[in-house]
Amino acid sequence: MNDTTLLQAIYVSRATPDFAASSIHALLTGWRANNAALNVTGILFYYRNSFLQVLEGPGTGVRKQLDIFLDDGRHADIAVLTTESVPAKLFGEWSMGYVDADAAGNLVDEYVTPGVACPLLALSASDAKRMLAFFRTVAGG
Numbered sequence: 001m002n003d004t005t006l007l008q009a010i011y012v013s014r015a016t017p018d019f020a021a022s023s024i025h026a027l028l029t030g031w032r033a034n035n036a037a038l039n040v041t042g043i044l045f046y047y048r049n050s051f052l053q054v055l056e057g058p059g060t061g062v063r064k065q066l067d068i069f070l071d072d073g074r075h076a077d078i079a080v081l082t083t084e085s086v087p088a089k090l091f092g093e094w095s096m097g098y099v100d101a102d103a104a105g106n107l108v109d110e111y112v113t114p115g116v117a118c119p120l121l122a123l124s125a126s127d128a129k130r131m132l133a134f135f136r137t138v139a140g141g
């Protein structure tokens with residue numbers, strides 16, 4: 001199949017008690033291999049029991065991964081903020097970058113509402129994009 005469209009999907013979700021943040025690095029090894037096999041790249045933020053994830057790649061790969069993630073009981077209340085074709089990847093260098101914002105909360109505090117539970121879940125699409133644009137400059141490139 002000819003799948004040249006570059007798709008970017010951004011979603012937020014709430015971590016359930018089934019998600020163990022302490023095991024994320026072991027999980028990421030497998031997740032990165034899965035993404036790489038589909039040419040999907042991106043970044044995953046975790047902050048106070050909430051996630052924000054960006055997936056970028058061929059539409060078939062991004063949709064396939066999204067479908068799988070939506071079914072994963074380790075998160076809930078999943079809200080897809082955007083699914084759109086983009087001219088270039090924002091985070092093309094990682095099969096899945098990971099930002100533990102609990103360890104570096106001041107990096108995201110400017111973009112989230114102070115004091116809310118699951119802060120990433122409350123982000124609007126435009127705030128999410130502002131936050132990602134900022135991280136893009138931090139990540140260099």
Ligand SMILES: Cc1cc2nc3c(=O)[nH]c(=O)nc-3n(C[C@H](O)[C@H](O)[C@H](O)COP(=O)(O)O)c2cc1C
Nearest residue numbers: 030031032034035044051053068069072074075096
């Ligand atoms: C917040 C969150 C983000 C995830 N991100 C990825 C990912 O980037 N790539 C991936 O393959 N699986 C990811 N997963 C896991 C998938 O839902 C699924 O468990 C996994 O792809 C199954 O892979 P396996 O068949 O190799 O075990 C994520 C799960 C959660 C809860």
